[in-house]
Amino acid sequence: MAEKEAAIDANDKLSDAEKAAAKEEAKKAADEAKKAIDAATDQAGVDAKATEGTDAVAAVNPVGKDKAKAAVDAALAEKDKAIDANDKLSDAEKSAAKEEAKKAADEAKKAIDAATDQAGVDAKATEGTDAVAAVNPVGKDKAKAAVDAALAEKEAAIDANDKLSDAEKAAAKEEAKKAADEAKKAIDAATDQAGVDAKATEGTDAVAAVKPSRKRQS
Numbered sequence: 001m002a003e004k005e006a007a008i009d010a011n012d013k014l015s016d017a018e019k020a021a022a023k024e025e026a027k028k029a030a031d032e033a034k035k036a037i038d039a040a041t042d043q044a045g046v047d048a049k050a051t052e053g054t055d056a057v058a059a060v061n062p063v064g065k066d067k068a069k070a071a072v073d074a075a076l077a078e079k080d081k082a083i084d085a086n087d088k089l090s091d092a093e094k095s096a097a098k099e100e101a102k103k104a105a106d107e108a109k110k111a112i113d114a115a116t117d118q119a120g121v122d123a124k125a126t127e128g129t130d131a132v133a134a135v136n137p138v139g140k141d142k143a144k145a146a147v148d149a150a151l152a153e154k155e156a157a158i159d160a161n162d163k164l165s166d167a168e169k170a171a172a173k174e175e176a177k178k179a180a181d182e183a184k185k186a187i188d189a190a191t192d193q194a195g196v197d198a199k200a201t202e203g204t205d206a207v208a209a210v211k212p213s214r215k216r217q218s
Helices: 001-012 016-039 042-056 068-084 089-114 118-133 141-160 166-189 193-208
Strands: none
Touching: 001 016, 016 042, 068 089, 068 118, 089 118, 089 141, 141 166, 141 193
16 A cells, blocks of 8 residues: 555656545555455455455556646647737637637547546647647738728828829729739738738738829820
């Protein structure tokens, strides 16, 4: 019993609560064995119950899950902080990314709970922290909003240009809108933040470059 308790205490995969529960289980097995030994009426019975008891105590092999789940929770908290600090993301994108990370963490914790040995727990904990870390949202909402802002600015400049006819203004606005729409499609198609940022810059530049053409007045 003392040997089992020492082994439990030395197991750094176990939380304090898990250590206490394992010790309680081992103590219960030891107490039952001692009662059985007391009830035995001959030496063979005593020896058999002693063997059963030591085997029952030895068979207490707790699997540490609390610390594994805590590691997943820590990875999730770290990911949430990184998402919050990412100023490329809109509030909606932050919320979606956090939900994705939470889902990965929740699935990992379920898998840890379902694991039956320490190797399985450790593997699921690693998979879970990796899955949480792999959530890398790409911010597109703000990039598209920047293109829309450039378009609105260009349209205001076109409207304010009294050298242009209504038809020329309409044509210039159409050209600017086409450039903005193409930029937003390219932003949606981009697969990483660098690609999004590049397409946003190209888009705002293309919108800004629209120069209305004036027809000669006769």
